[in-house]
Amino acid sequence: MRYLPKSDAERALMLREIGVRSIDDLFAPIPADFRVKGDLNLPRAFAESEIVDYFRQRSAENGAGYASFLGAGAYHHYRPVVIDSLISRGEFFTAYTPYQPELAQGTLQAIFEFQTMICELTGMEVANASMYDGSTATPETVMMAARITGRHGAVVARSVHPEYREVLVTYARHQGVPITTVGFLENGRVDLKALEQAVTDQTACVLIQSPNFFGTIEDVAAAAEIAHRKGALLVVMITEAVSLGIVRPPVEADIVGMEAQSFGVPVGFGGPYAGVIATKEKFVRQMPGRLVGETHDKNGKRAFCLTLTTREQHIRREKATSNICTNQALVALMATIFMTVYGREGLKELAKHNLSKAAYAAAEFAKKAKVLFGGAPRFNEFVVQTNEDPKSINERLLQKKMVGGLPLKKFYPELGNAALWCCTETTTRAQIDAVVKEVAQ
Amino acid sequence: MIRKATTHVNQNEGLIFEKSSPGKYAWKLPELDVPEVDPAKALGAAARADLGNMPEVSEIEIIRHFTRLSTWNYGVDTGLYPLGSCTMKYNPRVNEVAARLEGLAGAHPYQPEKIAQGALLIMKVLSKCLLEITGMDAITLQPAAGAHGELTGILLIRAYLESKGNPRKKILIPDSAHGTNPATAAIAGYAVENLKSNSAGMVDIPSLIAQTNEDVAALMITNPNTLGVFEQNIAQIAEILHTKGSLLYMDGANMNALVGKARPGDRGVDVMHMNLHKTFSTPHGGGGPGSGPVACKQILEPFLPVPVIAVKPDGALGFDYDRAHSIGRVRGFYGNFGMHVRALAYIMANGPDGLRQTTEDAVLNANYIRKKLEGLYDLPYSTPSMHEVVFSDRLQGKNGIKTGDIAKRLIDYGFHPYTVSFPLIVHGALMIEPTESESKEELDLFIDAMRSIAEECERDPGMVLEAPHTTRVSRLDEVTAARKPILRWKPKQQPAAAD
Numbered sequence A: 001m002r003y004l005p006k007s008d009a010e011r012a013l014m015l016r017e018i019g020v021r022s023i024d025d026l027f028a029p030i031p032a033d034f035r036v037k038g039d040l041n042l043p044r045a046f047a048e049s050e051i052v053d054y055f056r057q058r059s060a061e062n063g064a065g066y067a068s069f070l071g072a073g074a075y076h077h078y079r080p081v082v083i084d085s086l087i088s089r090g091e092f093f094t095a096y097t098p099y100q101p102e103l104a105q106g107t108l109q110a111i112f113e114f115q116t117m118i119c120e121l122t123g124m125e126v127a128n129a130s131m132y133d134g135s136t137a138t139p140e141t142v143m144m145a146a147r148i149t150g151r152h153g154a155v156v157a158r159s160v161h162p163e164y165r166e167v168l169v170t171y172a173r174h175q176g177v178p179i180t181t182v183g184f185l186e187n188g189r190v191d192l193k194a195l196e197q198a199v200t201d202q203t204a205c206v207l208i209q210s211p212n213f214f215g216t217i218e219d220v221a222a223a224a225e226i227a228h229r230k231g232a233l234l235v236v237m238i239t240e241a242v243s244l245g246i247v248r249p250p251v252e253a254d255i256v257g258m259e260a261q262s263f264g265v266p267v268g269f270g271g272p273y274a275g276v277i278a279t280k281e282k283f284v285r286q287m288p289g290r291l292v293g294e295t296h297d298k299n300g301k302r303a304f305c306l307t308l309t310t311r312e313q314h315i316r317r318e319k320a321t322s323n324i325c326t327n328q329a330l331v332a333l334m335a336t337i338f339m340t341v342y343g344r345e346g347l348k349e350l351a352k353h354n355l356s357k358a359a360y361a362a363a364e365f366a367k368k369a370k371v372l373f374g375g376a377p378r379f380n381e382f383v384v385q386t387n388e389d390p391k392s393i394n395e396r397l398l399q400k401k402m403v404g405g406l407p408l409k410k411f412y413p414e415l416g417n418a419a420l421w422c423c424t425e426t427t428t429r430a431q432i433d434a435v436v437k438e439v440a441q
Numbered sequence B: 001m002i003r004k005a006t007t008h009v010n011q012n013e014g015l016i017f018e019k020s021s022p023g024k025y026a027w028k029l030p031e032l033d034v035p036e037v038d039p040a041k042a043l044g045a046a047a048r049a050d051l052g053n054m055p056e057v058s059e060i061e062i063i064r065h066f067t068r069l070s071t072w073n074y075g076v077d078t079g080l081y082p083l084g085s086c087t088m089k090y091n092p093r094v095n096e097v098a099a100r101l102e103g104l105a106g107a108h109p110y111q112p113e114k115i116a117q118g119a120l121l122i123m124k125v126l127s128k129c130l131l132e133i134t135g136m137d138a139i140t141l142q143p144a145a146g147a148h149g150e151l152t153g154i155l156l157i158r159a160y161l162e163s164k165g166n167p168r169k170k171i172l173i174p175d176s177a178h179g180t181n182p183a184t185a186a187i188a189g190y191a192v193e194n195l196k197s198n199s200a201g202m203v204d205i206p207s208l209i210a211q212t213n214e215d216v217a218a219l220m221i222t223n224p225n226t227l228g229v230f231e232q233n234i235a236q237i238a239e240i241l242h243t244k245g246s247l248l249y250m251d252g253a254n255m256n257a258l259v260g261k262a263r264p265g266d267r268g269v270d271v272m273h274m275n276l277h278k279t280f281s282t283p284h285g286g287g288g289p290g291s292g293p294v295a296c297k298q299i300l301e302p303f304l305p306v307p308v309i310a311v312k313p314d315g316a317l318g319f320d321y322d323r324a325h326s327i328g329r330v331r332g333f334y335g336n337f338g339m340h341v342r343a344l345a346y347i348m349a350n351g352p353d354g355l356r357q358t359t360e361d362a363v364l365n366a367n368y369i370r371k372k373l374e375g376l377y378d379l380p381y382s383t384p385s386m387h388e389v390v391f392s393d394r395l396q397g398k399n400g401i402k403t404g405d406i407a408k409r410l411i412d413y414g415f416h417p418y419t420v421s422f423p424l425i426v427h428g429a430l431m432i433e434p435t436e437s438e439s440k441e442e443l444d445l446f447i448d449a450m451r452s453i454a455e456e457c458e459r460d461p462g463m464v465l466e467a468p469h470t471t472r473v474s475r476l477d478e479v480t481a482a483r484k485p486i487l488r489w490k491p492k493q494q495p496a497a498a499d
Helices: A006-018 A049-059 A082-087 A105-122 A136-148 A160-170 A192-198 A220-228 A241-245 A281-288 A313-319 A329-366 A389-401 A428-441 B039-046 B059-070 B092-097 B117-134 B147-164 B180-187 B206-210 B234-243 B298-303 B336-371 B404-414 B442-459 B461-465 B478-483
Strands: A155-158 A181-184 A202-211 A233-238 A255-259 A275-279 A292-296 A302-306 A381-385 A420-423 B138-140 B171-172 B191-193 B214-220 B247-253 B271-275 B295-297 B310-313 B317-320 B389-392 B429-432
Touching: A006 B336, A006 B442, A049 B092, A049 B117, A049 B247, A049 B336, A082 A329, A082 B059, A105 A241, A105 A275, A105 A292, A105 A302, A105 A329, A105 B059, A105 B298, A136 A155, A136 A160, A136 A233, A136 A275, A136 A281, A155 A192, A160 A181, A181 A192, A181 A292, A192 A220, A202 A220, A220 A233, A233 A241, A241 A329, A275 A281, A281 B117, A292 B478, A313 B191, A329 A381, A329 A420, A329 A428, A329 B039, A329 B059, A329 B336, A389 A428, B039 B117, B039 B442, B092 B336, B117 B138, B117 B295, B117 B310, B117 B317, B117 B336, B117 B429, B138 B298, B147 B180, B147 B214, B147 B247, B147 B271, B147 B295, B147 B298, B171 B180, B180 B191, B180 B214, B206 B234, B214 B234, B271 B404, B298 B442, B336 B389, B336 B442, B404 B429, B404 B442, B442 B461
Parallel strands: A155 A181, A155 A202, A202 A233, A233 A255, B171 B191, B171 B214, B214 B247, B247 B271
Antiparallel strands: A255 A275, A292 A302, A381 A420, B138 B295, B271 B295, B310 B317, B389 B429
16 A cells, blocks of 8 residues: 555564564454454555546536536635645644644644634634634534523524524534524515514524625624623624625624635535634633634743633533534635735725625626615625526526526525525626526526 | 754744735736726625735745744654544545545535536445445534534434433543543533543443443443553443443544454444544644544434435435434535545545555554553553553653653654643553554654653753753743733734824
């Protein structure tokens, strides 16, 4: 096997040194009738060239080269090439959790920079080193709010990503967290009156998403006011991180949960991505996930290390803030490099391109179909309602190597023939014109 | 004598924010081909004023910045990385090529199944391989990491027991277990009951019998356990639990000691997770991404998270969401698909014979280290080792030297330390897992280093207590870091105008 750095002669020599006759002696602790006899029924060993061929075929069966108008929590943004060249450095890519800071200052400093940039963008005071993704960050923010407030209920906007809400339900069932769902208005925003009625003195937090699942930007300040008046926290989820380039950060929130995929992470059929939790300093000890802090070494030199680990499972075991151990460090590094490439001015321009493309597309669609939720600002997604079932429209588009918007019937049956469309900086005017033409047929 | 390492010039590098100055940039967007929208007009009150202290740097500075940071790290590519329990094996480069192919890396999770057959097939084939390797019946690839897999597995158990009328109250966890096990049980709504180990480092059978009753939902066992010891009584353990209607969960963190040699499903394990970033070579990335597929027996299959992969009537693959008894989703979309690609590429590169040889070499390497260091370091459990060996610092302790000091001195010798002070049942543990990826030459260098340090502990304890001597930074003040946390960079305060 080409990954194994030993000859049979070396193996024999090592066995002799150990003082056993054969490798089987080392497996003697496994009862004989439990041991596998012969080969498992697995594919035979492939040459490297065959492996590449096999996955090229799978790639070709998987929509390579299609133009896509899908968003809904996974966004096609251009990935600057420096990201992959840097994260492919073996010292980043083949290291593990920085338990030994003397040999991991690279990872530690990069995470510290990540935490800082997330704070700058979200308007929060502290951010963790990453969670698995946005969907799993969702229940973690709610459980965190429950620990902080000593309350248990969560009031959740129906315009939060449906799959995030599903993950929340899976976790919440066993945490004794009742969840109340609040609908949305004609303008796509959460129904604040219904929200106000739903929040009680048992509510730990109000959870909204902005831009929400329909691409509509919520009135964060108003939601915060309602939550805070009843002593609850406001949690804001962000699935489209690029929006932060031009959308006012949710500074009124107590906790921000985020999916950082838009920052240079491949859509990759759903993962790996990187979730983030950011919050106010006063809540940091209830925050799950790893944290890197600045300190100094014995000679007084600036250095970075994992810190506040007494929140974590390897110290606190069943009393930990979460069971999370491995997070998404390499993906967070992609995001850090992406945020550095675009930086203070570029992120603004990038977001403006997204805004402009979606505005153009929505206006074009509006000439031929009904664009819903017009009364509030949106970022790079919008909902189009058609006479025809969007699935049939998408069938036609597929023939032309285009993937249309996400049909919403499964998640929001009351919206009828509606689909969620997304345009990013990678979408061209020609593509937009081509899909609008098909929709109008 | 230090043979593996030497000092070399190392670049200093500040924080990226300290290199920033207005007007530098590293980006260029294509010309906008639609009318430009003014954010202030379009967004009104929701428009953002500015981006604060986000950096402004050029492309070459970005390349140098992160390259310099990378040189301060140690990785498997640098050398032996014997972090016990973490399985720091070689990360094959072809895996990376496969995962970055356009149709896979660029696939949207919601694209129609018709144009997602390639990804679905990869998930299907990987699932089949993992079931064959574990001897289980059904699987989900959705969990994002090992601890997430644990939670999924325990929720399956809970759902199953609920379907029988009583979810029960507690989970038994051996005192040698990873911290994630009790943390997981708590999140799944269970009380944790500690189960002690016997003098051989294995689950104490009389204790298990005494503690197993109708309140026990499951035992979470790691096999081989964190001492690197195979739980020989696994079949009996399963039987004790099953007799009382409890289930057996296996933490598959150490599955790399069993692949191709023994299948947990053949000996009573009801549900288990695997860490693709350990056993199946996907990169650890400085702390993730991982991937934690969960395999289970038929009785738990109805409860798997939605969606599951299904073969449609026309033979095409698709996702099945219509599952009445499912525990629900544990993650959005379908899990860390990019890791599924890499793990399958690894299995294909090995084949059944290669996987078996891999396991044998991992066990061979651990036993070689054990043999060569026994006597110099205290071996608290003499039970045979599988893929890792756990020593203690008892012998060095008489000179005031602890496992953490030996670990720091190992850095000067050019190695990443082993896992320090874990498992908790060994006072002052040195948990060493070489993996199969080490040549005899690298192992011998490591053994020499450990011997030399053992001598230094006698002859020159100060040398060890002050280590490391050759790194950029040494012995960080972690107490101050936790007492006065500085968790982000802030610009230096500008002097007030009146000053």
